[in-house]
Amino acid sequence: MKILQSSILVFSLLSLMVACTPEANNSKEFTINTVLTASGPLFEGSNTCQAEISSNIAEYIKENGITKEQIVDVTLTSAAATIDTSNLNLLESINLQVFSDNFPMQNVAFANVEDNSEKVDLEVADVQEQLKAILFDGKSYIIADATIKEDLDDDLNLNMELVFSINYHKK
Amino acid sequence: MKKIITLIGALALLFTISSFTSSPASVQDGGDDIIGLWEPSNGKARVKIEKIGSKYYGKIVWLREPIDPATQKPKVDKNNEDEKMRNVPLRGYRMLKDFVYDEESKEWSGGTIYDPESGSLYSCVITMKNDVLDIRGYVGVKALGRTDTWKRIKIKKKN
Numbered sequence A: 001m002k003i004l005q006s007s008i009l010v011f012s013l014l015s016l017m018v019a020c021t022p023e024a025n026n027s028k029e030f031t032i033n034t035v036l037t038a039s040g041p042l043f044e045g046s047n048t049c050q051a052e053i054s055s056n057i058a059e060y061i062k063e064n065g066i067t068k069e070q071i072v073d074v075t076l077t078s079a080a081a082t083i084d085t086s087n088l089n090l091l092e093s094i095n096l097q098v099f100s101d102n103f104p105m106q107n108v109a110f111a112n113v114e115d116n117s118e119k120v121d122l123e124v125a126d127v128q129e130q131l132k133a134i135l136f137d138g139k140s141y142i143i144a145d146a147t148i149k150e151d152l153d154d155d156l157n158l159n160m161e162l163v164f165s166i167n168y169h170k171k
Numbered sequence B: 001m002k003k004i005i006t007l008i009g010a011l012a013l014l015f016t017i018s019s020f021t022s023s024p025a026s027v028q029d030g031g032d033d034i035i036g037l038w039e040p041s042n043g044k045a046r047v048k049i050e051k052i053g054s055k056y057y058g059k060i061v062w063l064r065e066p067i068d069p070a071t072q073k074p075k076v077d078k079n080n081e082d083e084k085m086r087n088v089p090l091r092g093y094r095m096l097k098d099f100v101y102d103e104e105s106k107e108w109s110g111g112t113i114y115d116p117e118s119g120s121l122y123s124c125v126i127t128m129k130n131d132v133l134d135i136r137g138y139v140g141v142k143a144l145g146r147t148d149t150w151k152r153i154k155i156k157k158k159n
Helices: A002-020 A057-063 A131-136 B002-021 B030-034
Strands: A026-038 A045-053 A071-083 A091-100 A106-112 A119-124 A140-148 A156-168 B036-039 B045-052 B055-063 B094-102 B107-115 B120-129 B132-138 B146-153
Touching: A026 A057, A026 A140, A045 A156, A045 B045, A045 B055, A057 A131, A057 A156, A071 A091, A071 A106, A071 A131, A091 A119, A091 A131, A091 B094, A140 A156, B030 B045, B030 B094, B030 B120, B045 B094, B055 B107, B094 B120, B107 B132
Parallel strands: none
Antiparallel strands: A026 A045, A026 A156, A045 A140, A071 A119, A071 A156, A091 A106, A091 A140, A106 A119, B036 B045, B036 B146, B045 B055, B055 B094, B094 B107, B107 B120, B120 B132, B132 B146
């Protein structure tokens, strides 16, 4: 009888814990447009294009009546790069990473670049952690490790459009 | 005589100003000593360490064997836990991430090292002595880790 009572108690506690865990049932799209730059001259191989994000995500959620506490997670849903016409056949691949002063760097998207592509849609990572924390941190950064096929005397600019999904639960 | 004293004074002032402005060491953080090109003890790769924001990162810029014998294509991060990220080339891969320099202990810590051959990620601490890096990777307890020694590669500047 005691075992039965204990089992019921444990089951009830587990059910309560599951019920209390916030689950996202709403989402909003949030877009960051930024230019990532690697200062030339650049050598053949991997070069780092970077930008500091002044993400206005805090203002955005405020405008939409969402509090930070309601947000369960933030995920990158798409990433696209537009390449200068002068550099169309220069790029081999783009590996996109984000981080902030207080949270570690993580790969979020990648693409092999076909010749003559003006716009490149990157494949977004399945494993994304702490994006919410990174975007809400004081200083956050986006970097693209761009592999180029030959030396370049000028700067390399990548125009990036990053679309995030802010997943939150209702009050 | 007055002119000579003024001239000596001006020269002394100029020397003082230039000693504060022209020496790279005076404007650099001690942590920046790690910036450069390094080779692990097995000689299989070369890693360029750079600073982004306030942290240090190292990426593979050269591989002794860049082609995967199984695919006959450039090596990629085939052991990544995320299937979608398994096409990322190893040349250009950031294997050292998020190191912060501690002026007191003279070490770079708080970062991770990734072993692309196994797909394993380790906590890591780096110390430097005479242009040699001691890279200690560990899981959980630092004392139970393994240290590899990396030597600095001098870069010949292109004309």
